[in-house]
Amino acid sequence: MSQRFFTQTSQDLVYLDANATTPVLPRIADVVSHTMRVCFGNPSSSHITGVQAKYLLEQTRAKARQVIGAKQGDILFTSGATEGIQTAVVSTLLAKRHLATSNSVLLYGATEHKAVPNTLKHWNDVLGLGAQVLAIPVDENGLLDEQFIAEHVGRALMICTMAVNNETGVYQNLQQLEQVIREHNKDVSWMVDCVQALGKQALALSDTTIDYAPFSGHKLYAPKGIGFLYIRENSPYTPFIAGGGQESGMRSGTENLPGIAGLYELFDLLLDKTSDVFKPVETLHGYRQQLITALENTFGDITFNAPLSGTVPTTLNFCVNSLTSKEVMDLFDAAGIRVSGGSACSSGASRSFVLDAMNASDWQSENAIRMSFGPAATEQDIALACERICALKPVLANNCLIVSDAAQPEHEVCALGLTQLRHQGSCCWLYVAPNNDAVIIDPVVELVPRLVRLVSQQQLHVKAVLETHKHQDKDSARALLSTRLSLADNGDELGWPGAPISLGAQTLARIATPGHSADSHSYVLRHGEHVTACFCGDLFIFSGLGSTQFEDADTVQMAESIRTLAATLSDDSVICPAHDYEQCFALTWSAQLQATPLVQQLLNEQVSDQEFVAQKAKMDEQLITDCGALCGFSLVAKQENAQxxxxxxxxxxxxxxxxxxxxxxxxxxxxxxxxxxxxxxxxxxxxxxxxxxxxxxxxxxxxxxxxxxxxxxxxxxxxxxxxxxxxxxxxxxxxxxxxxxxxxxx
Missing domain, CATH: 3.40.250.10 (Rhodanese-like domain)
Structure with missing residues (x-):
């Protein structure tokens, strides 16, 4: 028997990513399974089994009309919202291509799902329309700029907006938008993405002039691979999929009857006033408030990225003000809580284009968390979610990720020894001796809150906050961190107090190592005469060298600095640079030498200083063209995948x-x-x-x-x-x- 792909039972899981997809409700799954096994006929067949299948298909279409308030117009079954968007865009652009001029525009909301602008741009190019594709700006609340629409919609071939945003839950005032659009252009085709509105907002599409409205089943407890598209009566239409003429010639291909049966059961539940499967809005608001309370009690300082009064109650978009989204998501995942960073369709992105459009801060955009539940969530679901979230508070406190409210917190994790803290390739190093004496080297502004918590909650005695040089790619955080830690600033401009620093049994000394910049220094941690660690700034990058492209850089001085350090370090000395672009995390001096042949050649006198300068210049040129990293580059070869x-x-x-x-x-x-x-x-x-x-x-x-x-x-x-x-x-x-x-x- 083949192994089934089951990884975790639903009882172990708190699923709060419903805007990405939802589990299929048991009642819907039963109907889908029954249709596969019993009502499996082809709706195009003329025998009784086919007639029965056709009846199910048409009954589902009729129920769809009731759910979305579409007395007139067409309901077309699709594979999902993306196909519906393609169909609407292609139908409009083919019908209006004779009207296209160099002055024509295609409008879409700046916070629209990427499927919309990408589809507009694709078909605009394929059809050679030459229209300008314009994003409609939004305000800080995520609402579309109606003045912008008024100025541009008059020359628009199509305008695309959405009812509810998938990342933030912000909903638009469709009546108000309609008034603006039709006042300035009665004939423009208007598509409204209604995917996140189904089951969360009342819809009456026949009472509007919306031309197209795509929907997707898997966003509301139906299977993946099924959706539908509303097309207003007399709106332009061209079949996107041609072939055997199914769906009255509007969309060819044998209909996905099991999926359509799943929609039938979904619509039945939505229309059943006696059913308690789908909760009223008031209940959903109560659920959201419970989650907000749990989040605030657990994490403390939270920023909500969209106004709660202007969002559907099933969506929360927030950031924890002192934790990155990766940290929050990893923590949630370990606890069996599933959330997402922004949109599931954009999870590879480093920031949220939706929050960028809303003019949110960099921190909000880069660290947004989306927590979403479906309208069929139960009281027990939300209670379990809140319980799991609140259970994380002691874990956070024990790891210095939040300020503990305990009188004497017992930390499970201690910062003794070396800790590398990273932010977008920049490294900050914390060394803590067994007696809690500590030094912080090359602090990063974004990491200051974390460092302050670590120092406070683990009762560290910070002897100095140091920089290896004035960094070209970031503002200095030394003064800010020193102030936050209430440290006297008795050092020079890099924080050095002028004499070696005692750190338990080890001593930190400074060595001038110019080259990357004129003021570059390295700090060496010694146990007796043995160097245990070297904080080398940007003289070295893990498995590479720092850049010498800056105005005060000097490659000849870099060569001399390398020789100086080589005479000081041991094979097992740990190298601690100021940047880690390649996510190497840790190297010893012997491994660093092995990874950088040019350095070995310099130290073995196989190249002169002039030859070193020439080869280094070529590497810097390659850095500009290939890497994009400002302060240095790695020469390490990519390793083969591990077994x-x-x-x-x-x-x-x-x-x-x-x-x-x-x-x-x-x-x-x-x-x-x-x-x-x-x-x-x-x-x-x-x-x-x-x-x-x-x-x-x-x-x-x-x-x-x-x-x-x-x-x-x-x-x-x-x-x-x-x-x-x-x-x-x-x-x-x-x-x-x-x-x-x-x-x-x-």
Missing amino acids: QLTVEQVQQMLEDEQHPTMVLDVREPYEHGAKDIRSLFNVNDGQLLNVPLSRLANAFFSHQLSPQTRYVLICRTGNRSGQAINNLKSLGFDNVYNLQGGLALV
Whole structure:
């Protein structure tokens, strides 16, 4: 029997990403299954089985009219909203191409789902219309600029807006928009994306002049692959899919009858006034308030990215003011809570174009979290979600991710040793001695709140806040952090107090290492005469060199600085640069040399200073054209993918007494704390180690890992563990393996 792809039961899951998709309701799933097995006829067949299928299809169409208030016009079954959008756009542009001039425009809302502008641009180009595709601006509340519409709609071939935004839940005043549109252009084709409105807002499309309205089943508890399109009477129409003439010649291809049957049951539930499956708006507002209370109690300082009064009650778009969206999502995922960062269709993007259009701050756009539930959510669903969210508060406090309200909080995670804190490639390093003496090097503005919490809650004694040089790509955060920590500023412009800093048994000294810039310095941490770590700024980038393209850079000085450090460092000295563009996380001096042949050649006197300068200039030119990183570049070759192991193979390794094996969890401690993975493997405490990527440097600094041990690395999806494996391989670890698909597929 083939293995079924089941990863987690619904009882283990708190699903709060309904705007991306919804589970199929059991009643709907039963109808779909019944149709597949019993009412499987082809609606185009003339025998009784086909006639029965045709009857089901037409009854569903009739119910769709009732649900969306469409007494007139056509209801066309589609594969989903994207096909409906394509059909509406193609129908309009083909019908109006003879009207297109160089002055014509195609209008769409700036916060519209990407399917809309991309479709407009595609068919505008394919049909050679030459129209200008214009985004209608929105205000800070996400509402369309009606003045802009009034100015441009007169020369528009088509205007596309949406009823409810999929990221923020903001709804538009369609009556008001209609008044503006028709006052200035009675004939323009108007499409309204109604995907997120179904089941959440009352619709009466026949009472409007909306020409097209696409809908999608999977956004409201029906299967994927089925949707429908409303087409107003006498609006332009051209079949997007031609062929056998199904759907009265409007859309060819055998109809998806099981999906249509699922819509029938969905419509039945929406129309049944006695059913309590779909909750009234007042109840949904109550649900949302419960979630807001849980979020505020757990995270504290939260910004909501859209006004609650102007959004549907099933959507919350927010950011935690001191945590990145990745941190929040990883934490939620570890706790079995599913949310998304902005739109599921744009999850690869680094920021939200919707929030950018609303003129939100960079922090909001880059760290937005969307939490959404469906109108069929139950009181028990929301109560469980709130319980899971509130249960995260001690995990956050123990990991210094929030300010603890406990009198004497006991932190499960301590910052002793080396910690790398990253923001968009920039690295800040925190070193804490066993006696809690600490130093912070190259702080980043965005990380200041995190650092302040760490210092306060772990009662660190910060001896200095230092910079390796005045960074060209970011504002200095040294003065801000020193002020927030109430530190006296007795140092020079880089924070150096003028004498070595005692940090427990180690001492931090400074060495002038100009080259990347005239003021560049490196800080070396010594235990006796042995250098345990070197904070080298941008003299080195992991597996590469810092840039010498700046006005005060000097490549000859860089060569001399490299020789100076080489005479100081040991093979196992941990290199701590100010940037980590390649997500290398940790390297020793010997691994750094192995990855940078030009440096080896310089130190072995195989190239002169002049030859070093010439080769470095070529590398800098390549940096400009290939990389885009401002301060340096990596020369490290891409590693081959690590061997992927199944859970069964991991278990076999753990039981092999002849070859010691460790499970190395590279998730952050707050994820590790939120989800105990020992239940997934028969593993004892001595075989489980949590070393997050931010602490990989410390693992080498403290000799926590051994190349002789086998390690199976795990994370949420296998991506971070894959990055860590590349790092470990560059440091001579050959027996490292990845859990296939990470915890997501266990």
